[in-house]
Amino acid sequence: MIFCISFLALFFSSYTITPTSSTSLQDDFINCLHKNTNVDFSLEQTFFTPGKNVSVFNEVLESTAQNLRFLARSMPKPVFIFNPTDESHVQASIICSKKLGVHIRVRSGGHDYEGLSYVSEIEKPFIVMDLSKLRKINVNIRDNSAWVQAGATVGELYYRIAEKSKVHGFPAGLCTSLGIGGHITGGAYGSMMRKYGLGGDNVIDANIVDAKGKLLNRSSMGEDMFWAIRGGGGASFGTILAWKIKLVPVPKTVTVFTVTKTLEQDVGNKILSKWQVVADKLVEELFIRVIFNVAENNGSVIFKILYVTIWPNSDKRPSRHINWIRDMYSYMMPYVSSNPRQSYVNYRDLDLGQNMKNTKSNFKNAQVWGTNYFKGNFDRLVRIKSKVDPENFFRHEQSIPLLPVQG
Known part of the structure; x- marks a missing residue:
């Protein structure tokens, strides 16, 4: 979420059973x-x-x-x-x-x-x-591809590729416990994106179950839906079973290094200023990111900025950490994109707004957060959603809404 598509005779009746408990x-x-x-x-x-x-x-x-x-x-x-x-x-x-x-x-x-x-x-x-028990991975070095089920993690995928080859890789995320199923539905960015683009750019095929329970591949779902599931956010169009991904060439030896500086050592924020100027102009094989860590590594903030706050289980006051990160988000407002302020869908944020319980007003409400995540692509995603899931079966607090009913 494998290797071949088999269609079962699946039927369901139009009536609804209401369980009592x-x-x-x-x-x-x-x-x-x-x-x-x-x-x-x-x-x-x-x-x-x-x-x-x-x-x-x-x-x-x-x-x-x-x-x-x-x-x-x-x-x-x-x-x-x-x-x-x-x-x-x-x-x-x-x-x-x-x-x-x-x-x-x-x-x-x-x-x-x-x-x-x-x-x-x-x-x-x-x-x-x-889907954690659906985690099969089949790597085919001959044709530079792999099928990976949705329950497999990014780390497992990397490991299975490395078992077969030291000069193949896949451009996805850093967190090894990421589920590959949802990761790619948000595009999937990582350290190789300057060279090879997003993980979603390197998907060849996919198996997905639609709202009717039908098993579809790229051919049967069509190019519009195939486009939507590789960046349009998870759980809006169907349930991903497996991705067929394209493997990319990597060198046998990769150099990784970290340079740590305190604020006192970096007078005037020269490092950050320099990074903003040169990061996108260096060779594509070099990926540089900047992380600001506050005391005890309780939070960090990066042109695409990830705002994170972490607290131990022993801390019984999570609201103070949440309020702190919201204050930080507001403080940064003058320095980031605006009209709309852009956000990354895999960093889901319900503070931007959310759907109500399957109501017709969701389209109007969703235009706010939908434009933050997808800019001009939001309207196309809505049209695709309305076509492939007209009853809005696949829905959540920030799923792609249906087009409003005319008349």
Whole structure:
């Protein structure tokens, strides 16, 4: 989210079942899965509920959650977690969640900054489909390509490439625990982007499940949708199962170095000023980034600036850190792009605005944050969304909205 596409006969009825409890919802979901996939699954290894074994449920929920503040007791939790072990399970899950009228959130690496892959403030009840067991990687050095399932991490992909070759690589992110499924949906930038562009620029094909539960590849989804899923943000157009990526040549030996200076040593911010002038003019093989760390490495800020604040679990006052980063964001306003102020979709920020619960007014509200993320491409993304998912099945607090109904 592999190697070949097989179409199953998948059917769903137009009526909706309304379960009476979380237990009956899980039972109905399981029964529906059995009817819509011919690949069996183990309940003990694929379904996790808070009622049956809360400690195991919490362990699975926390396993790939990167932002622990969204695991607080006050945050809404899924009714259950489903870990598909076969791609047909994902198809069946889409069909069954639609049939049962239950919202579904899809998680690959759990790096989304607002926790939207495992938390839902506006859609209740909801379930989480965790793709961490779909992590196969097939590297083909002969044709400089690889198929990688959505649950695999960036680090695993790099490792499997290195197993086959010391002179091949893939231009994606630095964080090894990033889920490749969601990473590429936001473009996927990294240290090789000056030479080879974004990860999304180096995708050859993709397997995705649409809102009808159909398995599509690049040919069957069409070039518009293929364009949208490689930068238009995750969980708006379908569920990614796998990417086919193009490998790029890299030297056997790569030089990496870090120069550390204090503010006292860099009088007048000469280093930063020099970096801004020369960074984009050096040879494409050289990538330089600047990081400002405050005391104890609790935060950092970079032309594309990432604002981060980190606090230990022992700190019971997260609001002060959040308020600090918001103050920093506001302070920087005169020095960054404006009209609109631009933001990176993989650094998701609900402070920019969010959708309400599947309402028709979402398009107007979304124009604000949508233009921040996508500028002029937002309108094209909306048109594609309206065509491939007209019922807005794939939605979250900042998913691409539908075109407003005319008349």
